[in-house]
Amino acid sequence: MEQEKPTIDGPDPAATLAQAAGLAEHLQRIGVQWLPTPDAESTQALATQFRVAGQDTPQPQPEAASRPTSAPATPVTAQPAAAQPAAAQPAAAQPAAAQPAAPATAPSPPGGSPAPGFALQSDSAAANEPYAGPPLAADARAAQLAAFAETVAACTRCEILSKCRTKTVFGEGNVTPRIVFFGEGPGREEDLSGRPFVGKAGQLLTKMIGACKFAREDVYIMNTVKCRPPNNRNPEPTEIENCREYFQAQFQILRPEYIVCLGLVSAQALLQTKLSVGRLRGKFHSYFDSKVLVTYHPSYLLRNPAAKKAAWEDLQLMLRDAGLM
Template identity: 65%
Template sequence: MSDTKPSPESPDPAATLRQAAGLAEHLGRIGAQWLPVAQPDQVQKLAAQFASPSPPETPAEPVSKAASSQAAASPRPAASSPEQRPEQRPEQRPEQRPEQRPDGKASAHRLPEDDSSGRQPYPGDPLPEPQRAQRLSDLSERVAACTRCEQLVQCRTKTVFGEGHVNPRVVFFGEGPGREEDLSGRPFVGRAGQLLTKMIEACKFDRQDVYIMNTVKCRPPNNRNPEPTEIENCREYFEAQLELLRPEYVVCLGLVAAQALLRTKLSVGRLRGKFHQHFDSKVLVTYHPAYLLRTPAAKKAAWDDLQLMLRDAGLM
């Protein structure tokens, strides 16, 4: 028998084209997006190649009968769709978390274990204490005349700017004034303020040695949490206070203060136990004194947080 005689198993060009078209239609129905679109001239060229015998100078290598039988018994698997191959879809790989995006940007909802490595200085030079006091006084007058939050303006008695040492090592940063604070114009003078004073004294400070302030300077009605727009309206004020004070540590008291200063959505539980950063200041997050009054069991955790600051400051 001649070696050049066509095999009875040689593919029929027309049948091959029909099978290819059927496969293309099937892959299109199941949503395969990677399949190229057929071009008519390429189809005709492919058909001509199937119809033409192989050039004599490039004969196909002989295939043993055993290998041919094995190939027939093990047909090539059909190409699977992207849905069937999740390992080839990088967006579904569990190891590619938001904080590892290709653009190198971290997720808005994840902070490093210790943000102190990203420290950057406050803008400008620090002012002498007399100038700081004057700037803070001027800013306090601006706050007293502020009308950005219509609802808060209508229900406030006094604005509560903040008080304390103008060159403090520690700033305690709370949420907003309560009823007692609204009446007196001073921060943290109610029951929660009395507990805060005890916390400050437990750290071996006097109240007049630190600075105490809030995110919003007016009491929200019925002691509700400040609205996001109200916090943003006051952001200029509390960030200007911190820029003038430049404390070594900022202790965020509660969720509202922590989320506002750090621009995060993480909970107090996720933010506790490590330092974060606001310019030159190390930021520590702990529970609000009002929460500690409602949940005395959390006082130990709050004391652990303060001890973390004291150890870092060399005071323990």
């Protein structure tokens, strides 16, 4: 026995179809791109009657959504649904499996050009970026540096360094400096006194500063790590990372015009690079608003006096750029 097919409800099928046509046109105008139908036969009839102009073949849709095999059409005078914003679609008329309309503009592909205002980074993760916020007045800088120095003095992030140190060495000097000299870590004399660069290497640094027509009190001097590594070894990468927050905070407060990295450890830590001093010296790098110059550490110059000429050439590059030579 042939199963009876469902029919369109209503006493007058012609009037019902006319109402359906009007409803289809209205739904198309507000963004609905399909109409549910009782069965496949009715679906095909509606698709034939209301086909979008220029769309000759029905579009297959997921079965789970009970969508018709072709998109219903509106009269030629109606705007296509794609021209309507996605937000205009009523939630009740859209099944859970319905796909959202395509965005008007596609997002930039991965690996494309950076967004405006973001510079491509080279040696430093902070290259060419401004320091955050407005600069502080001198008394506010001094107060913040003093607070950070107390935090460093109580720091136990590095188990080995915190146990073998005598004093932490935070930094000292002018809190509104044009130049910051950025070294590696404290030595024996610095560990005992709590002051940076006071041993033989510090005495040479003082002479280098004097050759630039500055006094120690005119500049700020600090190190990458704040505790002396055992036997004056180089700091471990984890120890540098533990201190990164501290030296970054110092630079954020000080905002010097120039940063002179003394040696490989400070240069690689600040610029986040693996290049050697020989590859980094002789030109300026960037750390936020500061110009970064890389030269040899004073302790290296004590062991290799012939390199003093190259170090002086580096400092002269800075002095000429600053208009001091």
